Amino acid sequence: MDNLRKTWPLYRSMLRAFSSENKVKTKFDFKLAENISENINSGMLKARHFPGALDVGCVTLPDDLMQAATIALAGFPQKNLEQDAQKLSSYINSRHPPMEENEYKEKLAEVVETVKQEETIDPMSPGLVEEERKRLLDSRRSKVYEKMKRETYKWKAIDYNEYKSAAYVVARLAPDFASLTKLLREIKKRDPEFCPVHLLDFGSGVGSSMWAVDKTWPGACKEAVCVDSSAEMNNMADKLLRGGDSKNPLNVRPGGTFFKQFVPMSSTRKYDLVTCSRSLFELPDIAARLRTIDILWRKTHSYLLIVEAGSNAGYRLVLEARDYVLELSRRAHEEGESNPTGYVFSPCSHDKFCPRYLDGTNIPCNFEVSYRPFSINRKINALKDRFSYVIIKRGKRNEDVDQQWPRVIQNPSLKKKHVICHLCTKYGTLQELTVTKRRHGKACYSVSKKASWGDLFPVVLPEPELTQATESTDIITENGDDLGNKENIGKEDM
Structure with missing residues (x-):
């Protein structure tokens, strides 16, 4: 498996270069799912509440977390802290991974x-x-x-001391909590039987994932293992749990909370939910990133959630992790390896290559959440944060059960008598749907007007005709290895 990590960038880039073109022409040939159309037309369902609607509105921090953060930061110079928090936020959002x-x-x-x-x-x-x-x-x-x-970009890991950890609270606590809350609510809505009892949070920072899990499933999480290499970050996260006072013997969580600087190495210990939020940029090279993803995936019992900045750099790191886990899953399924199989639960409704990577626009696959920022002594209007992410679920995709509705990848364009929806479909293609009341009915037209960026659009699509395709993706290397055939990828490494 170590050889796979070393050669993975080559395999991935070559396969992408030779993969088929994933754009399809604009189509009118689609319809709203029948049961949804009937319920809207009968008045049993309002169009704005259509299944697949995932907007969470403006996310605010829990009152006890807001109060704890205010107390925890009381001893720092407030004006300087807010200025440095803005600089830290800009730096984090503009980061690039280290050059190989x-x-x-x-x-x-x-x-x-x-x-x-x-x-x-x-x-x-x-x-x-x-x-x-x-x-x-x-x-x-x-x-x-x-x-x-x-x-060249001069990369270095961020050294979070006590002051910089405080600045992170001001800069990133609210947007990180908001993006995680949005994603966890999607899991809860689409998989109502799932309830995370055990959480592993890699790169836990000030505990945003833990707070988002407790907000989404109150009282359910009995064990939260928070892993961060910075002892000061762990101290700040613990302080927030204790109401802002590290000397307080009681914390607000009903379950056990454990702070560690290294991932637990037990090969048998599994966690219902494993999160990795804004942490891949802190790893020194691709080998370290893939090694970390491999460990986290092996510790995943149900869901692995990875979130990064919504920049091109963040999107590519998420895509790197996504493709790597899918390759591990493919091998596990076909060759009987110990690694668990899995599929993309969100945002993709497919496990194919990301069509955004291939469309030539240089626009990342990212999404947006509205949040109320944390401020020490003044009110700030709601802001928006963009992020890229992937949620991978352990097991095999059941097409009869799992909703494979297309994902809305940007806000629909509302025109005079039609709506244009930009979607990523289960066929691994980008598609524009033009919705009109005359062609598709009042219910479908109303849903398209209410849909927003990040929703699942509940329509039935025919299998698309690709505008351009290659008949073969076989790639022959100098030593005669067939890399285009997935059956042969990395077999020499096993």
């Missing part, structure tokens, strides 16, 4: 070649005196260094 060693070497070679082409005198020209040659070579090295400094 091979990428750095390729970039360095490119920069060296560019600098050489700009030189008027070649330092290695014959006849140059040694002092002049040394001066020209020093000048080249200096130019290469400055150009690399400007054009």
Whole structure:
């Protein structure tokens, strides 16, 4: 499996490059699910409450958490803390993953070649005196260094001390809680029998996942294991549980809470819900990220939830984790490995390659939540936070039970007599549906007007005709390995 982690980026990029085009033409050939149409037309169901509606409105922090945060931050300089919180928030949202060693070497070679082409005198020209040659070579090295400094992202893990942990509370407690609450409510709505008794939160920070779980399933979670490498972050999370006072012997959680700096290594211990929110950027390379995802997936009993910033960089990290777990699941299913099988529960209604990655727009698959920000001494209007995510459920997809309605990937466009809905379908395609009252009926038209970004659109779609497709995705490497055939991917690693 270690070899799979090393070669996974190559496999993934080659398979994507040779995968079929996933755009389909705009279609009018669809209809609202029959039972929904009947219920709306009969007045039993309001269009705004259609199944698949997942908007949670403006999310606010629980009152006891808001009060605890206010008390916990009372000893910090308020003006400076809020200013530094804004800087920290901007930095977090603009982060990129660390550059891999091979990428750095390729970039360095490119920069060296560019600098050489700009030189008027070649330092290695014959006849140059040694002092002049040394001066020209020093000048080249200096130019290469400055150009690399400007054009490459200098990654480093964030060191959360006590003050920076306090700044994180101001900057990210509310939006992190809001995005997690939105996703957990979708799980609760679509899987009402699920109730997380055991939670593992990797990169737990100040405990946002734990608070969101307790808000969604009050009193259900009996064990929350919070893992964060920063002892100060763990201290702040514990302080918030104790009402803002670390000396308070009682906390507000009915279940046990455990703070750790490393993931529990027991191979048999499973957790109903495993979360990893805004943590993949803190890992030093792709090997560390995939190793972490592998461990978290093996510890997942029901759901693995991964959330990152809604930027292109965050989306690609989520996609990397998604595809890796699906490949592990495929191997487990086909080759009898110990790793659990799973499928994408949300946002995708399919397990194919993400069509957003292939559509050429450079627009990430992200979603939005409205939240009331935390402030120490003043009221702030509601804000919006964008995030990318994936929820992977253990087991096999049951197409007869699991709703595979298309996902609304941006707010519908309301026109004069029609509505355009932008969707990601169960066929792994992006599709625009044009809804009119005359063609599709009053119920379907009303639902399309009420649908919002992130909802599941309850329509029945015919299998699309691809505008362009390749007949074969076989890829032959220099040593004769067939990488295009998924049966052969990584078999030499086993």
